[in-house]
Amino acid sequence: MSSDVPVPIVDYLVLEPEPHLLAWVCVACGARFFDRRNGCASCGSSEFKRVQVSSTGHLRAFTVVHRAAPGIRVPFVSAIVETDDRTFVRSNLLVEHSDPAQIRLPMPVRLTTYAAGIDSRGTECAAFGYVPLERPDRPRAET
Amino acid sequence: MSESLWILGAAMTRFTRHANLDAVDLASEAVSGALADGEVGVRDIDVLACGSLFASAGSMGQQILKQVGQTGISVFNVANACATGATAVRTAALAIKAGEAEMALAVGVEKMGKAGLLTGRSRRKPAERVYEPAGRYGSVMPIDGILGTSTMPGVFAQSGMRYVHDNPDVGFEHFAKVAHKNHLHSTLNPLAQYRKAFSLEEIKNSPMVAYPNTLLMCCPTGDGAAAVVLVGGERLASLSASQRRRAVKVSASVQVTDPYTPGGAVMPDVNTLTANAADAAYEMAGVGPEDLDLVELHDCFATAELMHYDNLRLCEPGGGGEFIDSGAPGRDGSLPVNVSGGLISKGHPIGATGVANLFELTAHLRGEAGERQIGGAKVGLAHVIGLGSTCAVHILERSAA
Incomplete structure (x- = not known):
């Protein structure tokens, strides 16, 4: 593995040409999954195709985590994002503060990537998170 | 039959x-x-x-x-x-x-x-590590804390914040009231872990675990x-x-698992299966929420109890905040909830919990609950939920004999 090409933190994160997520979508009912499924949890059908997930969406739920396992930096904002193409994603909301009063649902967000670590061979791990998206010319999404 | x-x-x-x-x-x-x-x-x-x-x-x-x-x-x-x-x-x-x-x-x-937290893997750095994709998501390192939280206080906090969003009259104060009630209840239960009352201020100012759940809103191990x-x-x-x-x-003795709901794979839906189990149990027992004299529900976190008022049909849809404000779930209220102290104050040794809440109901229905007895209790409901997910609801009734 070359050390100058970052590796994605999970296999459903694609870094090139623009960072985005990939999902398995059920051909029959449209349900979306990030891991492999034998059959669709929603309808039972077994045909899936790989789709690119929209990188914009809105915040569906969040919490500010202050206590976590050793080695995890706190506080951080854990977020559930619903993308514009109705995929649900769990990640962090990347904001400078940890004040819950400043985080409003359904805040519009966009995906971004950052370096989450470097291994012994000098390979960088790229993680993804969401940042608030200003969309002044569009009405706020309603859930 | x-x-x-x-x-x-x-x-x-x-x-x-x-x-x-x-x-x-x-x-x-x-x-x-x-x-x-x-x-x-x-x-x-x-x-x-x-x-x-x-x-x-x-x-x-x-x-x-x-x-x-x-x-x-x-x-x-x-x-x-x-x-x-x-x-x-x-x-x-x-x-x-x-x-x-x-x-x-x-x-x-x-x-x-x-x-401690039970869930969420440590990310202490080993001396040597090489990123290799592993597991169902091809992850190269433990993802907890990077791709959101998988700790239980965090998971139930997120569900609670969604409830807050859907019901804007609900807020931090309501969750504090839930914990306040359950800690107060446990002072009368000699079998409870805490047995200590805390003021609303103490609860709100105790260390934050995952907003809005403070330490005193989380069940102990x-x-x-x-x-x-x-x-x-x-x-x-x-x-x-x-x-x-x-x-x-x-x-009624009912156990169900979580049916598919969109988003359930990334944000466990603790509501749908609880409502499903409750509805099936009411149907099986031939009673309704209005017939209940007491409830022991799964208050692993204060946010959970408030949502379950709604899921178990103890209040009007969306009315969890109003329900706790009214004093209804207090031991002197119209429908006492968690008079044992609940998981928050009685404690939650995991395997014991779903049997202990039947012990609690049994004591009240027999009139043997001592100082914490709910007078004249005839019908009680016990609820537990396990993430993953499964939910069990039992309805118990006093013997007619």
Whole structure:
């Protein structure tokens, strides 16, 4: 593995040409999954195709985590994002503060990537998170 | 018409950190207590179901029989997340319903000590590491804290914040009130872990775990066990007058899992399956929420209790905040909830919880709950949920005899 090409933190994160997520979508009912499924949890059908997930969406739920396992930096904002193409994603909301009063649902967000670590061979791990998206010319999404 | 089901005996150990007792000791104490309470012996028991999340792989049920009577009966060791104890009860109930047992024991036990968060993997750095994709998501490092949280306080906090968004009159203060009530309730329960009242300010100002759940809004880890002796109606009819009088009817015993809901894979939906279990239980028992005299529900976190008022139909849809504001779920309110102190203050030794809440209801329905007795209690509901997910609801009724 070359050390100058970052590796994605999970296999459903694609870094090139623009960072985005990939999902398995059920051909029959449209349900979306990030891991492999034998059959669709929603309808039972077994045909899936790989789709690119929209990188914009809105915040569906969040919490500010202050206590976590050793080695995890706190506080951080854990977020559930619903993308514009109705995929649900769990990640962090990347904001400078940890004040819950400043985080409003359904805040519009966009995906971004950052370096989450470097291994012994000098390979960088790229993680993804969401940042608030200003969309002044569009009405706020309603859930 | 299948066999009717009754609780003949019930017992629990105190929930606390038992330094000198192991899980076998705790479970055996609960089992012996339940047998004595039901005025029966281990030789009357046809089937044992034992729930322990951490000790099921160690044949815990057989270890208990080696303490109380190694009768060679059928034993089922079960694990089902935080619904482990209730799953043991369901297993024992199924044996009776199936006609394979007349009398069965269900025991739940956990020895947790000071276990901390339970979920969320440590990311302490090893000296040498090379990123290699592994697991179902091809992850190159533990993702907790990077791709959101998987800790239980965090998961239930996120669900709570969604409830807040959907019901804008609900806020931080309401969650504090839930914890305030349950800590106050546990002062009357000699078997509870905390037994200490806290002011609203103390609860709100205790260390934040995952907003809005502060430390005093989170259940503690601990050690404990609970057991019930279940009996079929036909066998009960052959028992003594005092056994029949103290027997409590199990009018509904329901366990469901989480049906598919969009987003459930990344944000566990703790609501749909709870509502499904509750609706099925009300239907089975032929009672409604308005008939309940007390409820023991799964308040693993304050956010959870507020949502479950709604899920269990104890309040109007979206009315969780108003319900706690009204004082209804207080022990002097119209529908007391978690008069034992709940998981938040009684404690939550995982495997024991779903059996202990049946012990609590049984004590009240018999009029034997001492200082914390809810006067004239006739019908009670017990609810547990285990992430993953599974939900069990039992409805118990006072004996007509």
